[in-house]
Amino acid sequence: MVSEVTKGWQWLMALPSVFSAKVMDTMSQLKKVGKEDPRRVVHSLKVALAITLVSLFYYVKPLYNGFGSSAMWAVFTVIVVSEFSVGATLGKGFNRGFATFLAGAMGLGSYYMVNSMSMGHIVEPILLGALIFLITAGVTYFRFLPQMKARYDYGLLVFILTFCMVSVSSYRDCEILDIALKRVITILTGGLISISVSIFVLPVWAGGDLHNLESKNIEKLGNFLEGFGEEYFGTSEVGDSNKSFLQGYKSVLNSKQVEENLANFARWEPCHGGFRYGHPWQQYLKIGNLSRQCAYRIDALNGFLNSTKTLIEIRSKIQEPCMKMSTETGKALKKLAVAIHNMIPPSSVDTHIAKSKVAATSLRSIIKTGLWEETNLFDVIPVLTVASLLVDVVSCTERLAESIQELATLAKFENKKHPTSPRHEETPQQHNSGPHHVIAIN
Amino acid sequence: MVSEVTKGWQWLMALPSVFSAKVMDTMSQLKKVGKEDPRRVVHSLKVALAITLVSLFYYVKPLYNGFGSSAMWAVFTVIVVSEFSVGATLGKGFNRGFATFLAGAMGLGSYYMVNSMSMGHIVEPILLGALIFLITAGVTYFRFLPQMKARYDYGLLVFILTFCMVSVSSYRDCEILDIALKRVITILTGGLISISVSIFVLPVWAGGDLHNLESKNIEKLGNFLEGFGEEYFGTSEVGDSNKSFLQGYKSVLNSKQVEENLANFARWEPCHGGFRYGHPWQQYLKIGNLSRQCAYRIDALNGFLNSTKTLIEIRSKIQEPCMKMSTETGKALKKLAVAIHNMIPPSSVDTHIAKSKVAATSLRSIIKTGLWEETNLFDVIPVLTVASLLVDVVSCTERLAESIQELATLAKFENKKHPTSPRHEETPQQHNSGPHHVIAIN
Numbered sequence: 001m002v003s004e005v006t007k008g009w010q011w012l013m014a015l016p017s018v019f020s021a022k023v024m025d026t027m028s029q030l031k032k033v034g035k036e037d038p039r040r041v042v043h044s045l046k047v048a049l050a051i052t053l054v055s056l057f058y059y060v061k062p063l064y065n066g067f068g069s070s071a072m073w074a075v076f077t078v079i080v081v082s083e084f085s086v087g088a089t090l091g092k093g094f095n096r097g098f099a100t101f102l103a104g105a106m107g108l109g110s111y112y113m114v115n116s117m118s119m120g121h122i123v124e125p126i127l128l129g130a131l132i133f134l135i136t137a138g139v140t141y142f143r144f145l146p147q148m149k150a151r152y153d154y155g156l157l158v159f160i161l162t163f164c165m166v167s168v169s170s171y172r173d174c175e176i177l178d179i180a181l182k183r184v185i186t187i188l189t190g191g192l193i194s195i196s197v198s199i200f201v202l203p204v205w206a207g208g209d210l211h212n213l214e215s216k217n218i219e220k221l222g223n224f225l226e227g228f229g230e231e232y233f234g235t236s237e238v239g240d241s242n243k244s245f246l247q248g249y250k251s252v253l254n255s256k257q258v259e260e261n262l263a264n265f266a267r268w269e270p271c272h273g274g275f276r277y278g279h280p281w282q283q284y285l286k287i288g289n290l291s292r293q294c295a296y297r298i299d300a301l302n303g304f305l306n307s308t309k310t311l312i313e314i315r316s317k318i319q320e321p322c323m324k325m326s327t328e329t330g331k332a333l334k335k336l337a338v339a340i341h342n343m344i345p346p347s348s349v350d351t352h353i354a355k356s357k358v359a360a361t362s363l364r365s366i367i368k369t370g371l372w373e374e375t376n377l378f379d380v381i382p383v384l385t386v387a388s389l390l391v392d393v394v395s396c397t398e399r400l401a402e403s404i405q406e407l408a409t410l411a412k413f414e415n416k417k418h419p420t421s422p423r424h425e426e427t428p429q430q431h432n433s434g435p436h437h438v439i440a441i442n
Numbered sequence: 443m444v445s446e447v448t449k450g451w452q453w454l455m456a457l458p459s460v461f462s463a464k465v466m467d468t469m470s471q472l473k474k475v476g477k478e479d480p481r482r483v484v485h486s487l488k489v490a491l492a493i494t495l496v497s498l499f500y501y502v503k504p505l506y507n508g509f510g511s512s513a514m515w516a517v518f519t520v521i522v523v524s525e526f527s528v529g530a531t532l533g534k535g536f537n538r539g540f541a542t543f544l545a546g547a548m549g550l551g552s553y554y555m556v557n558s559m560s561m562g563h564i565v566e567p568i569l570l571g572a573l574i575f576l577i578t579a580g581v582t583y584f585r586f587l588p589q590m591k592a593r594y595d596y597g598l599l600v601f602i603l604t605f606c607m608v609s610v611s612s613y614r615d616c617e618i619l620d621i622a623l624k625r626v627i628t629i630l631t632g633g634l635i636s637i638s639v640s641i642f643v644l645p646v647w648a649g650g651d652l653h654n655l656e657s658k659n660i661e662k663l664g665n666f667l668e669g670f671g672e673e674y675f676g677t678s679e680v681g682d683s684n685k686s687f688l689q690g691y692k693s694v695l696n697s698k699q700v701e702e703n704l705a706n707f708a709r710w711e712p713c714h715g716g717f718r719y720g721h722p723w724q725q726y727l728k729i730g731n732l733s734r735q736c737a738y739r740i741d742a743l744n745g746f747l748n749s750t751k752t753l754i755e756i757r758s759k760i761q762e763p764c765m766k767m768s769t770e771t772g773k774a775l776k777k778l779a780v781a782i783h784n785m786i787p788p789s790s791v792d793t794h795i796a797k798s799k800v801a802a803t804s805l806r807s808i809i810k811t812g813l814w815e816e817t818n819l820f821d822v823i824p825v826l827t828v829a830s831l832l833v834d835v836v837s838c839t840e841r842l843a844e845s846i847q848e849l850a851t852l853a854k855f856e857n858k859k860h861p862t863s864p865r866h867e868e869t870p871q872q873h874n875s876g877p878h879h880v881i882a883i884n
Binding site: 040041381 | 468475476482487491493497501511514521567574576579582583587588602603606696698699739741742745823827829831834
């Protein structure tokens with residue numbers, strides 16, 4: 001009994017330290033979230049700004065006298081519509097505005113229709129109820145359509161909301177038209193405030209994010225391949241502890257969802273930076289798919305890095321062409337990443353791809369010469385698998401380069417004398433490598 | 443001029459047929475969506491039912507007299523909270539209820555605090571505005587924390603919404619406490635109606651969906667492997683046009699997001715069917731990860747199916763063990779799928795895995811015997827790559843089996859005499875294969 005009391009006491013005494021540890025943990029996580037993307041801090045302040053602005057409707061007497069408690073809908077709209085990127089905010093704002101207008105009109109229409117029949121207070125609500133049942137069931141089902149879900153899901157939800165609200169409350173409220181008008185105006189005001197803050201205060205463009213994401217993902221694949229040769233053939237120094245470049249590709253494997261969301265948002269955005277309205281965002285999804293194809297192969301290659309490393313004498317036979325293939329495709333991928341990032345045609349890439357194809361050919365001839373006869377063929381399999389995966393990666397990179405070339409044509413990328421923000425450390429001639437010359441491949 | 447008019451006229455005449463084609467297309471898509479998962483139709487009717495029920499608050503006089511226009515919040519809550527699965531509905535309902543309560547209390551508190559200082563109608567709104575700015579900025583930033591985003595994102599949004607609403611409107615409204623009380627009661631009522639309809643009318647359980655998804659995904663991998671041997675070694679009949687089993691695995695590659703969403707929803711669900719509250723849903727995510735590992739290898743194997751098929755004489759040398767490995771792992775995966783589906787320990791799987799490991803060993807000895815000396819080693823590479831990928835798949839399957847065994851232990855799967863819903867056509871002894879016997883592997 002006494003020991004239980006002691007235990008309970010100890011638990012109680014430990015509570016503050018457990019709690020403070022939890023708080024410290026959360027604080028460090030909050031810090032990390034902000035460090036990963038400082039625009040998140042800015043976004044929070046932007047949302048707060050928009051809400052504080054819109055709450056002026058309540059505090060400033062002349063504004064309040066105009067709208068009364070309908071002003072609440074402006075606050076409401078700002079909170080719900082304010083998303084991280086401009087595209088998402090515009091999409092939600094458009095969805096909300098259009099759906100409110102349409103559903104409001106339909107709700108009023110159905111009320112007047114039922115009302116004009118003047119069938120008394122028993123039949124009327126039953127008719128209205130049946131109408132609400134049918135329309136909500138239909139629209140809810142409509143939300144399952146994939147193309148609706150991707151772009152108009154929020155609009156359909158708001159449609160149901162507004163339709164029910166108008167057609168239900170019209171049954172009790174008399175000044176329904178006046179209320180509806182005020183509400184539409186406040187929702188428009190809220191949407192405008194939200195969109196203005198989103199666009200004019202340090203905007204975050206979904207399109208730019210998608211653009212940078214593709215560039216970064218391809219760079220990660222390049223980083224892996226540039227380092228892979230040294231890692232696998234054991235020429236890198238043992239004490240080298242910074243192997244993060246070998247893990248970077250993993251985020252590419254599951255990037256599909258993020259890319260699709262960003263592409264959906266980007267379509268709403270007006271022209272900004274180097275992007276016109278109607279920039280070929282779909283092409284980025286194609287590039288993303290090819291990057292993932294490449295990442296799957298790299299994942300398989302990575303598996304061989306961790307397997308037993310005893311067969312150095314076998315590896316050394318194909319070391320040269322394999323290292324060449326790996327390094328050259330790595331360089332090609334990194335230049336493709338730079339080309340996307342700086343919006344220039346991927347001109348200097350073809351030489352790297354050509355070199356890696358030459359290496360693939362010399363690999364074939366090495367294997368054909370039968371240097372392997374004295375070795376156990378079974379020991380050769382993993383080495384040959386690595387070689388064939390590298391050949392796969394070369395053809396993946398080739399297709400990726402074609403796809404990025406297509407993007408450059410569609411989006412009218414041009415060579416610039418002075419790239420504005422060179423993220424990569426490079427000598428200038430890499431950017432100004434003259435007109436694009438296609439090398440016939442395949 | 444005349445031709446333009448003619449063109450315009452033709453365009454106008456074509457409009458109805460274009461429009462009707464569009465409508466027909468949408469109709470067929472709607473039909474397809476319903477066929478894919480008939481529960482979607484049921485869900486639409488359920489939502490409509492809940493909304494119609496809650497709109498009684500408006501139509502029935504005694505109910506309306508009690509709540510007045512606050513009844514709108516019940517309609518509102520039902521529309522927003524009604525999600526496809528029970529878990530998602532419960533999660534949203536809990537988030538909404540808890541956030542409304544907390545934010546309402548804090549909003550009132552901050553209003554009374556500012557009000558009690560009685561600093562006049564200039565300073566008061568400034569103080570309230572500053573408070574709103576700080577709290578909305580903080581909570582918006584909090585939404586970026588990954589663990590918050592996964593489970594409480596909606597709650598944090600509702601918190602901002604309610605806090606602003608209460609603290610702003612309290613500045614103009616006098617009967618704020620009365621309004622707040624009515625609102626809380628209507629929101630609770632709406633939430634309860636929505637959750638009741640979700641649970642008691644043909645419920646859709648996210649947990650059950652996750653469970654079936656894993657089972658189905660593993661079955662798809664099994665289908666591929668069972669058929670792969672015949673496809674690759676060309677023993678299948680040419681006229682056989684039904685190759686859909688070779689494409690099924692592709693949906694597994696990108697299943698991560700769906701699985702994580704379902705696992706998040708499933709945690710909210712009470713016990714149902716064979717699932718207790720606190721069922722090891724995390725283990726399903728591990729199983730999902732291993733399935734994807736396996737699917738990546740299968741994707742690589744699939745690439746070899748479409749490559750040139752000239753080297754039949756080389757393939758035939760390793761045909762027997764490779765076909766054995768492929769078929770046996772295929773069988774093992776399909777039995778694992780059945781074990782998950784029927785919630786029984788995966789007992790009869792080990793024999794298949796053991797057989798495929800025996801095949802792998804015999805593959806090694808075939809390769810060691812040097813049957814290859816007369817052939818060009820370069821032609822051998824793709825065949826050896828396929829073989830080594832198959833060996834990879836065997837070890838993937840082994841890990842998958844261990845992980846599913848772990849699930850069976852955690853979730854206390856038991857052998858049943860009469861499985862309730864055997865989805866697969868099997869002989870009964872496959873289910874009643876006696877106590878689980880572990881074969882030492884690795």
